[in-house]
Amino acid sequence: MNWQAHQLLAVANLLICIGIGWACICRLNSPICKRHLLARSRYTLLLAGCAASGLQPLLWGTWPSMADTLFAGCVLAGLAINVARWHQAGVPKRRLGDV
Numbered sequence: 001m002n003w004q005a006h007q008l009l010a011v012a013n014l015l016i017c018i019g020i021g022w023a024c025i026c027r028l029n030s031p032i033c034k035r036h037l038l039a040r041s042r043y044t045l046l047l048a049g050c051a052a053s054g055l056q057p058l059l060w061g062t063w064p065s066m067a068d069t070l071f072a073g074c075v076l077a078g079l080a081i082n083v084a085r086w087h088q089a090g091v092p093k094r095r096l097g098d099v
Contacts, residue, residue, distance in 0.1 A: 006063040010056070013064040016072040017054025021047055023079045046075075 001009075024047040027033055033040045053072055056064050 009066065009069055010064055013069040013072055014054045016076050017050040019076050020050040020072065020079065
């Protein structure tokens with residue numbers, strides 16, 4: 001891989017990790033994460049991981065590979081798939097028989 005390809009991959013990885021970080025910060029401000037330690041720790045660890053991956057060239061002087069970028073894209077896609085569940089998280093689920 002040449003130098004321009006490494007830079008392009010690093011920028012793509014950074015942009016994807018910024019999207020993951022934005023989603024994590026939004027989730028950390030939600031009432032669910034303010035109440036539950038497990039949810040808060042999950043998104044905090046994901047935020048730390050995406051910051052380390054996105055800033056990989058600055059922190060460790062190594063270029064992200066295609067696998068790093070693909071994995072970050074899959075994580076972002078997984079977060080995007082669950083957006084519908086985030087909006088329904090405040091509504092308690094009830095069975096028809098419960099009144």
